Every structure is written in C-alpha cells, then in structure tokens.
Amino acid sequence: MAWHCNGTTNQEMVTKLKDAGILATDRAEAAMLAVDRAKYCHESDPYLDRPRRIGYNVTISAPHMHAYALSILSDQLVDGAKALDVGSGSGYLSACMAFMVGSRGRVIGIEHIPELIEISTRNVREDCPHFLKEGRIRFVVGDGRLGYTDEAPYNAIHVGAAADTLPQELIDQLAPGGRLICPVVAIQGFQRFQDLLQVDKSADGAITKKKLMQVSYVPLTDPTTQLRNTNV
Numbered sequence: 001m002a003w004h005c006n007g008t009t010n011q012e013m014v015t016k017l018k019d020a021g022i023l024a025t026d027r028a029e030a031a032m033l034a035v036d037r038a039k040y041c042h043e044s045d046p047y048l049d050r051p052r053r054i055g056y057n058v059t060i061s062a063p064h065m066h067a068y069a070l071s072i073l074s075d076q077l078v079d080g081a082k083a084l085d086v087g088s089g090s091g092y093l094s095a096c097m098a099f100m101v102g103s104r105g106r107v108i109g110i111e112h113i114p115e116l117i118e119i120s121t122r123n124v125r126e127d128c129p130h131f132l133k134e135g136r137i138r139f140v141v142g143d144g145r146l147g148y149t150d151e152a153p154y155n156a157i158h159v160g161a162a163a164d165t166l167p168q169e170l171i172d173q174l175a176p177g178g179r180l181i182c183p184v185v186a187i188q189g190f191q192r193f194q195d196l197l198q199v200d201k202s203a204d205g206a207i208t209k210k211k212l213m214q215v216s217y218v219p220l221t222d223p224t225t226q227l228r229n230t231n232v
Helices: 010-019 026-034 063-072 092-101 114-127 129-133 168-172 223-227
Strands: 052-055 058-060 082-086 106-111 137-141 154-159 174-188 191-201 207-215
Touching (some): 010 026, 010 063, 026 092, 063 092, 063 174, 092 114, 092 137, 092 154, 106 114, 114 129, 114 137
Parallel strands (some): 082 106, 106 137
Antiparallel strands (some): 052 058, 191 207
C-alpha cells in the first residue's frame, strides 16, 4: 500500500495525510503537527512521503506509515499511558507518542545502536525539550526484540522494523487492554513478504491477532548484522 502525501512544510504534509484518510484521529493529527519531522530527518525535502535513511542502515519510515501507526494506536496512547517504541531510530515517532500520552505518560524508545540513542535524544531536545525535562520520553540501548521489562507493562507497543516471528516477549509486556503493532515476515511458496500485525490483549489477558496490510520495513535484527556493509 502506498500513498503520495508529499509536502513542502510539516503542515502541508499533515493536511494531505488527513485528506487521504490515513491520519484518522484528531489526536494523531495534533501529534504530527506538534512534532516537526524535519527535526528528525536531516536530508533535504523531509516532508516527502517516503522513508529516508538516517545512518547505521536505519530509515525513518514514510510519513503515511507513521500516520497510520499513530491512528491505530490512538485509543491506547491516552493521557497517562505508557508506550514502547522498538527501533526508535531518529526519535520521531517516540516524540509523537510522547505528545499523545501527555505529561503524566511515559514513552520508552529502544535501539541497539548507541549512536542512534544520542541522535534521537538530541533531536527531541531541539524540537520538544520539555518531553525530556518532564521525563515523559526516554531512550535506552537494548535489544528491542526482548522489549524493555524495566518499564513494562505497556499500553501501546510499536515496532518499526520487520521481525522474523512475532516476539512473544513483546506480547508478554502488553498491559491488559494494550495494543501492539509489528511488521512480521511471511512466506508463501517462493514469495517472501511482510504483514503488519495488530495484537490486542483483552482485560482478561486473551490475545487477538489481526493482519492489517502488507508493508516493507528494514529487518529487526542484531547490531552486527545491521551494521554489516554500512558506511554509517
């Protein structure tokens, strides 16, 4: 699935995402208006609707995927909620999530490349410094495939890279009523593709899984594999 919601400003990009029906909730729209993508994507034309490389074999996803993710997670990203962003990259989506959970909420962005933690922290400091001062956002170094048990459980978990299999550790760290979205590799015959899965945990702990769409993400992997053949 692909959209063409290119903008020359953050406002124009957000407006096009809303007009296309991708940015589906007012709260998700407010978050993307409040967090300027250009502060997290330092290439030219940061408001183009396409993924962009940010170094270390990592990309910042296309705006339409961020809009879709925030809309899908809107019911969980409420005031005072706790969220985990696996593969937080430049920190953009983590910052949008932090806007949505408010000053009483908390967002953990996890990356296994220390330099990306430094970059994301700097980006948020330049764009939304109060998120750091209030403690509503924190970036940690770790293996996102294992989640981050120190702050679990989470009302919302977003995974920004494709897992070979759905990580059970992340499902275990969902709070009752929580939602996880994660791209997962699927194989059918000789075809290899990725499904974006939605996983919901009910109040009694029952798990429901739903395929949302086919997507194309970089792989969720270990640091050695990720950094192979990269010039940073």
